[in-house]
Amino acid sequence: MTKMKMKRQTLILILIAIGINPDNAKSFQGHGPNLGYAVSSEEIAAWDTSVFPDGEGLPKGEGSAQSGEVLYKSRCIMCHGKNGLGTATGVQLAGAQLDLTSEYPEQTIGSYWPYATTLFDVIRRSMPMTAPGSLSDDEVYALTAYLLFLNNIIDEYEVMDASKLPKVRMPNEGGFINIYKIEETLR
């Protein structure tokens, strides 16, 4: 028997003596007791509200800037201001005059946001902040369309839905440097 083997055997004996199953001690690192329970695909679909740039996660429904404007004026304007120009309590969403390299850059949806789908996602999950989750999917599409229209990205009559929204190209899509990816290649 090699010295190593002897050491290991002694260790196992000690573990057993103090009431620890050596196999369990080892599995403690990587394995749990498997207490999770199965979930149906319907439940997941209802729970999963993440919307990706390629459109994954977008629900049925539709809306245009025209209908969105009415909603904006009743649900959003108190924080985000007239025409999305922002107030002390809500960020500016549109109407950027100063570009991203200026002394006081204006980071709006039109000047800064890389993906149109993010708008749908955040409005549906977080807005309005005084009553989150109170907008229907049609209303979220309409508000998304209105904000894209305010930023001169789509026209007033264009209808946004699950197939059209991911096709909207945002002006600043190429404006980001993926630092994690750069660091990953260095690792």
Place this chain on the structure above:
Amino acid sequence: MKKDRKNDLSLKEHEVAGNGLLDRRLFLLRGIQLGVIANIMPTNGFAKTTTDIDLIDPTWMHEPGEPFSIYGQPSAYEDDVVRFPVQNEIVPGNGVSWTPLHLMEGTITPNGLHYERHHNGVPKINPKNHRLLIHGLVKKDLIFSIDDLLRYPMKSKICFIECGGNSNAGWNKQPSQSEAGYFNGLASCSEWTGVPLSVLLAEVGLRKKSKWLVAEGADAFAMQISIPIEKALDDAFLALYQNGERIRPENGYPLRLIVPGWEGVLNVKWLRRLKVTNRPVMARNETSRYTELQPSGKARMFTFPIEAKSLITSPSAHMILKGPSLYQITGLAWSGRGKISKVEISADGGETWAEAALQEPILDRSFTRFRLPWHWNGKPTVLKSRAIDETGYVQPERTELVKKRGRHGFFHYNAITNWHVDSDGFVSHVYDKNENETTDSDINIDSDWD
């Protein structure tokens, strides 16, 4: 007068850098030095008092004390040691509260003082009605109850969490005059205990193309963010406990994702869902916010680790030194890339530097307390500290950081902080002379929490 000169001479032997910075071991030295220190330490009133009867025979020694309490509270005389909240007027749950680092010692943040960043308030979650769903690119989608998770093998880790937007007043053209903690205290350090994420990901079984996790909280903002699976498998865990007790509601009760060393927003509170994906979701908080606009007009995205940073917490802004004397300079240093290997202090505005003593244990991705004795000669000067971490990264001067990143990145401000001491001993925040940016109408960047 004569005595002072003698003390100055004795201390001179221990000088390790300009303007009175003394050997970091001075407080540990034995023998004659002890006498020297005793003579020059700031004196408080007690030793001299003999006539004030309350000090010798206080009333609380003549009456029974308070009974037991089921949950202890700080002394009523410490009621200024509180978080400093700044919140949105219409949505009061949107904002931040700073940890009062300038009023604290050691490295562990008490739970009631841990900084907060909420996007829409603190949810009152009944753990019986809370579940964690793990789904997406997995072999089996699974739901876990909190009671189930409490039965899992756990690990503990002491680590800091720092909001990506901490210290962002540093980008302003005028130096912030807030107290050190109310300017840099969106950072706190706790012992977190919970289930390694790798254990749960092994149970759901990752599919081949899994590269990212999308984490979602159960707050009114339904805060959502993407995290590389590599980090999730490395050292991320689902915390149920903070400093030995169940996590406080404002810090994510009943379940918080801990991503050691990475910016605060990734440490999702009130965790309810993890979606395994092959790409990031491009949520609002990883595109429109928590990205850093650079002078080129391009923005840095997915800047996860917190770079090394240090801060002198005492003396710091608003404190007053009581005359020429021996003082202890102390503060905190931390790095999201590992351990702090060295903290250097300058008492002459950066001309010379001395190595501070680091309080053991020095832990990975945790607050590290540093200390250095300093004999202040009563003349105006500038104090600085700079951290160096185990990767060799050196905390930058503000001029250097601003030159590289501009002033509109909002996040990841980690420059050296300068504390100016005037001849009256009053401490204030200053920028280096060469960066005195003249402006009359600057927009304060740190007011923009949304």
